[in-house]
Amino acid sequence: MSVGSQTGYRIQTWGSDPVWESFDRAEPGPGEVLIEVEACGVGLTVLNAIRGDLGNDPGLLPRVPGHELVGVLTGAGADADRGLVGRRVVAYFYLNCGSCLECRAGREPLCQRLGGFVGVHGDGGYAPFVVLPASNVIPIPQSLDPVAATVVPDAVATPVHVSTRAELTTEDRVVVVGAGGGVGIHMIQVSRLTTADVVGLDVTSEKLEAIESTGIRAVDSSDISSLPSLFTDGPPTVVIDLVGLDTTGSWAVDNLAPGGRLVVLTTFVDQPVTVQYRDFVFREISLLGSRYATKAEVAGAAELVAQGRVQPVIGQVVGPDDLLPLHERLRAGELVGRGALDWSLR
Numbered sequence: 291m292s293v294g295s296q297t298g299y300r301i302q303t304w305g306s307d308p309v310w311e312s313f314d315r316a317e318p319g320p321g322e323v324l325i326e327v328e329a330c331g332v333g334l335t336v337l338n339a340i341r342g343d344l345g346n347d348p349g350l351l352p353r354v355p356g357h358e359l360v361g362v363l364t365g366a367g368a369d370a371d372r373g374l375v376g377r378r379v380v381a382y383f384y385l386n387c388g389s390c391l392e393c394r395a396g397r398e399p400l401c402q403r404l405g406g407f408v409g410v411h412g413d414g415g416y417a418p419f420v421v422l423p424a425s426n427v428i429p430i431p432q433s434l435d436p437v438a439a440t441v442v443p444d445a446v447a448t449p450v451h452v453s454t455r456a457e458l459t460t461e462d463r464v465v466v467v468g469a470g471g472g473v474g475i476h477m478i479q480v481s482r483l484t485t486a487d488v489v490g491l492d493v494t495s496e497k498l499e500a501i502e503s504t505g506i507r508a509v510d511s512s513d514i515s516s517l518p519s520l521f522t523d524g525p526p527t528v529v530i531d532l533v534g535l536d537t538t539g540s541w542a543v544d545n546l547a548p549g550g551r552l553v554v555l556t557t558f559v560d561q562p563v564t565v566q567y568r569d570f571v572f573r574e575i576s577l578l579g580s581r582y583a584t585k586a587e588v589a590g591a592a593e594l595v596a597q598g599r600v601q602p603v604i605g606q607v608v609g610p611d612d613l614l615p616l617h618e619r620l621r622a623g624e625l626v627g628r629g630a631l632d633w634s635l636r
């Protein structure tokens with residue numbers, strides 16, 4: 291059912307830029323809520339989604355992309371809780387089923403009946419209004435600025451999950467590879483909440499400066515195979531690889547301390563990393579995959595930002611007119627931290 295029209299960006303063909311156009315605004319159905327979108331995060335994942343990497347069925351089109359959306363819940367359909375009407379919320383990225391074993395245990399990223407992703411299998415925040423399943427919205431502190439809050443649902447929540455996966459302690463020495471990007475710049479900050487020994491690796495002067503602006507030591511990893519030793523107390527105990535190339539994975543395996551953990555998050559197709567099992571056995575190192583974040587971790591990420599314990603690093607905030615050039619900067623690796631689309635800049 292539609293209630294008038296709105297103007298926003300929609301994907302018309304997987305792999306092509308989204309198109310600015312007018313289309314019908316949906317009304318929330320049973321179990322759904324209506325969000326007036328205030329801002330939406332812009333990172334590499336939304337570009338991957340637009341490219342069709344997370345689903346490329348033509349039957350899903352046209353589709354409004356953008357999963358890192360922040361807005362005010364303005365309406366609820368039949369059976370949906372009206373308790374959040376008027377509240378600021380963020381979207382949960384995964385359209386999880388809510389009833390399988392993993393969902394019931396609070397491990398939503400591992401849902402066994404995953405229905406897809408916001409911005410791919412359902413509309414996202416690249417339009418001023420969006421209808422979402424009521425179970426896909428998470429309230430955040432009302433005081434949190436909506437543009438700042440765009441880092442919450444992915445760029446900060448994902449690092450919170452990594453910290454849990456890696457079982458970080460105060461004794462750890464953490465290296466984040468690709469620390470100047472949208473997840474990395476928040477990963478170093480979330481790591482530092484647990485341990486003082488954190489180093490961020492990246493390759494451009496802008497990104498290295500951004501890492502240092504958070505108070506964390508930055509090291510140029512343009513030639514990762516010839517890095518100096520990074521800590522006075524010994525080799526890293528945890529390497530978080532946000533780059534996911536053979537060079538970065540091999541460096542991590544070669545340089546981890548005994549008992550160390552390598553955490554990986556990238557999902558590239560055809561990007562094998564060559565490792566020797568003997569390295570894992572002799573030094574008892576572990577390889578850990580980390581997938582997105584639970585709903586509880588998204589709520590926790592909102593608290594960290596609201597309390598000022600993690601500073602949002604948003605390299606560029608644009609109105610809808612400047613969104614596609616922002617995509618280009620992101621593709622070129624020029625953006626520091628996250629980007630954001632601010633609907634108040636219309």
Ligand SMILES: [Zn+2]
Nearest residue numbers: 387390393401
């Ligand atoms: Zn499930």
